[in-house]
Amino acid sequence: MAPSPPSKTSTKTKAPTTALPPSPSAPDLSILAGDQVHLHTAGYTETPHPSDTVPTERNLVEQMARFRQSPLYFLREISLHVSGTGWRSYDSVIGQPIFYSGFSEAMKERVLGSPMLVGKVRELAERRVEIEVLEGLLGDGTDADGDGKRRRERRKRIEESLMEVADKLTDDMICKMESRSFIRGAYYLATQLLTRAYHQGIHVSSEEVLRLRAVAEQAAKDKRSIIFLPCHRSHVDYLSLQIICYRLGLALPTVVAGDNLNFPVVGSFLQHAGAMWIRRSFGDDQLYTTLVQAYIDTLLQNGYNFECFVEGGRSRTGKLLPPKFGILGFLLDSVTSGRVEDAIICPVSTQYDKVIEVDSYINELLGQPKKKESLLEFLSASSVLSLKLGRVDVRFHEPWSLRGFVNEQQKKFSQLPQQLEPKEARFRLLRTLGYKVLSGINDVSVVMPTALIGTVLLTLRGRGVGKSELIRRVEWLSERVRSQGGRVAHFAGLPTSVVVERGLEVLGPSLVGMVHDLPEDTFYAVDRFQLSFYRNMTIHLFILQSLVSAAMYTKVKLGGGPENQRISYDELHDQVHFLSQLFRGEFIFPTEGLDANLAKTIEGLENDNVIKVTSSAEDPNIVEFVELSDMERDSGRENFDFYCFLIWPFIEASWLGTMSLKMLTPPVGYTGEVWLDMKKVQDRAQLLGKTLYHQGDLSYLEAVNKEILKNAYQRFEEEGMVIVAKSKDSRGSSTIRLADEWMPSRSPKSGRILPQGKLWAFSELISLSRREGKNRRDGATVQTRVLALADLVGKQLWEDAAAQDKLVDKEEAERAKAKGKRRRKTLDMSRARL
Known part of the structure; x- marks a missing residue:
């Protein structure tokens, strides 16, 4: 490997020498301008220039030349891409050949000739003919001699018509790479855009990339995707x-993309760069569904x-x-x-x-x-040409055989x-496959x-934090992430203070x-809602400890002496089980089961000196009580x-x-x-949440998060608390009503909703683990003002x-109830527990 050249730029600061501990993982890979590839120890930072006090890190793709900064090098760079010099030629690609004239037409022929598609077209045509015969449009479907000629001719015309539709759908859908x-030019343009926005580049693990190349070479020999x-x-x-696949010489994948991105200019560009356009919803369109399956098979x-x-879609919450389960x-x-080996x-x-x-x-x-997707919206909203958003880290899990998994x-x-x-x-x-992939990503x-x-x-706690304390807690959190088996982005050679400064920037x-003119720089969260996006990127590592702590909080919040704040194992077990079921759609839990995971978490918290466990006098393996x-306590309960x-x-x-x-x-x-419009209900739920937050009855504005509320309603439906009826019209809205056994009662005198019944008891179980005091009222206010609101x-x-007559007929209501029962039965059989 060639030695790395000295840095041309630096960041000068009088930072403390404290550095994040080196990561035990494999070295980073840095691909530089030109044809040099370098391997560096984990967390590598290039040798500083003599005038630099802090090293500048390498990244996967060097920031490309700007015309104003270096016009000659900028023009040279473009000429190398146009001529396809060296790796830019993209000739020796690991994978199947696709870059030849007529590839798209050849792919269309394969898809349209698929036995599955041909069979479905015949089936749909035959169904249509049968309907026309029953409606008397073809008589009895036979001629005088009974040979069925009219019926055959009609079926043939329908098949031809369906194949014309399939031809158009296929042309609109398939990638035309x-x-x-064109790919060389697209790579250059994409890298220009990305390195302008993410000025610290793309980082990958050398071990993972080398392993991926080896797998790709074998897959190419076996003709495997x-x-x-x-x-x-x-x-x-x-x-x-x-960009990574291009730079490493791997065959570019065909990328499934929603047709909401298929807007003018960008849509055609992406389709020729690898995008496969599909509808956001297939509905009951059997032809289109079969066509997608035929293309994927091909x-x-x-x-x-x-x-x-x-x-499916982008995560708006960060986790x-x-x-x-569609694609x-x-x-x-x-x-x-x-059909595929x-x-x-x-x-x-x-x-x-x-x-x-x-x-x-x-x-x-x-x-x-x-807002509707558009090129102007993307460029203006993101200001992609002028942002400095740091770096991108891409990690590849060890590949595995789908056939072997099945x-x-x-x-x-x-x-x-x-x-x-x-x-x-x-x-x-399918469910096991989906969660196995998510677990691998985590x-x-x-x-x-x-x-x-x-x-x-x-x-x-508190309004803000001093810089020294922020650095200390970042180091503490980094160590906790590693102890949980997570990985922190490689910054081994840089002082923690510099890493924090970069992150703040x-x-x-x-x-x-930041509050100035204080003895120490003090930082505070300006937009807590938006910061929660970044916090949610770490929560999966600590979800077990969080649930146990929230269950313990039911006693800790009572105050008093330590004896008053301890919780019995049975109470802890019950509350953790309740919370884990409540959040089964929010988080990915280990599959060992509640008892095993709870025991492991208690042991880990005890080893970290967060909790103290009192065991049974008869059997030391039996936990009786858990407390801080x-x-x-001496550390102020910070952990x-x-x-x-x-x-x-x-x-x-x-x-x-x-x-x-x-x-x-x-x-x-x-x-x-009476059935209510689901979307309107959820919109009003958000309005209720915003009102409760601003009036002091809700601690976190994040609680009005639209996606989290949707997930909550999904769980309520699974539990049979509400019944949801889907509209027969695909464009129509779903409707919702409370199940009878969960319906609150009203006071005969005042007409107010009473704080009693099954739904009230459920909400009280949740409330046991809510944060007390800060920013919200407590006590009887929930029973009076909140219910009234x-x-x-x-x-x-x-x-x-009442205005729109949202009454659902009995048949539709019964279908919704029966569906709810089936879903709960399926859920009970494959329920995800802590």
Whole structure:
């Protein structure tokens, strides 16, 4: 390997010498301008220039030359890309050949000639003919001699018409990545945009990249596809993975993309750069569904690399979303059906110092309408040409065989005492696949400096924090991340103070403010809602400790002596179980089961001197009581509070969700089953939350997060608390009502909602772990003002229902109830526990 050249730029500061400890992971890979590739020890920072006091780190892609700064080098760089000099030629690609004229047409022919598609067209045509015969449009479908000629001719015309539709749909859908010169130009443009926004470049692990290349070489020989399954936080996800594959000489994957991005100019560009356009919703369109499956089959049968986002859409909250099973189901069916022999799964984590779209995410989460995607909107909203957003870290999990996974799971199913129905077996297989991929993404994710800073600022008591304390807590959190098996972005050679300064610079004064003219620089959270996006990037590492701490808080908040704050193991077990079920759709829990995970978490907290455990006198292996340790009390509960602060906003959101269900209580005089518009209900729930926050009854504005509220309503439906009826019209809105057994009662005299019943008891269980005191009222106010406010906010829903006659017929209501029962049965069989 060639030695690294000295840095031309530096950051000068009188920083302390304290540095983050080196990471034990493999060395970083740095790909520089030109043809040199370098391996460096983990956390490598290049040798400083003699005049520098702090080294400048290397990144995957050097920031490219600017015309104003260096016009000659800028022109030389362009000429090298145009001519395809060296690695820029993209000739020796590991994978199947795609860059030739006519590739797109050849792909269309393969898809349209798929036996599956041809069979579906015949089936649909035959169905249509049968309907026309029944309606008398073809007579009896036969001629006088009974040979059925009219019927055959009609079926043939329908088949031809359907194939014309399929031809148009295929042309609109498939990627048209057939020009190497176009790809070279697209790479140059994409890298220019990305390095302008993320000025510290793209970072990867050398070990992971070398392993991926070896897998890709074998996959190319076996004509196997590599299916990249990244997390999805930004549109930049597309660019970063394509740039890495290009620079490392791997065949670019076909990327599944929603057709909402297929707007003028950009849509055509992306389609020729690898995008495969699909509808956001397929509905009951059997032809289109079969067409998508046929295209995916064709790609995998021929060994073309593939990429889709396992979460479906972008995460607006910063943490992983539950898996979506649409495209994942197509991939699984390709292999389980035998149409594709095997494919290689590669989970990918993409982490950012700062996400370009986070401002628009916050607006959406606070209830503002989502803006339509456009080129002008993307460039203006992100100011992509002038931002300095730090760095991008991309990590690749060890690839594994999809066929091997299927065989392993089917073997487990065969050993069950009762054999599964095919539909249930497929659901279990698909669900296990989705969560296995998400778990793999979490395993290789790195925590960025901005996530460390955001987490610290949102988990400290008080208005602000001094710089020295901020640095200390960032170091503490980095060590806690590593102890949990997580990874911190490599900065081994830099003092922690410099890492913090870089992170603060990227976050900017709109998120983190600084108070000047004090003995020490003091920082505070300006926009806590937006900072929560970065905090949520770390929460998965500490979710078990957070749930145990929140359960302990039911006693700790009572105050008094240590004996008064201890909690019995049975009480702890029950509250942790309740909370883990409450958040089963929010977080990914280990699969060992509640008892094993609880025991492991208690042991870990005890070893960290956060808690003290009292065991049974008869059996030391039996835990009787758990309480805070003396050391934790002496330290001001900073570790215990840290875990509580992580989970409290989610507890608040769930509590708000239950309070908003009170709005579904029919006013006095309403009879029958009245169904309310789901979207309007959730909008009013957000309005209720904002009112409670500003009036002091809700501690966290994050609790009104639109996505978290949606997840809460999803859990309420799974538990049978509410019944949801889907509209027969795909464009129509779903409707909702409370299940009878969860319906609150009203006072016969005043007509007010009474604080009693099953729904009230459920909300009280959540409230046990809510944060006390800070920024909210406590006590009887919930029983009076909050219930009255819920009734007031919900009044508009009932007025709208009366005006629009939102009555659902009995048949539709029964279908919704039956569906709810089936979902709860399925949930009980495959419930995700702590």
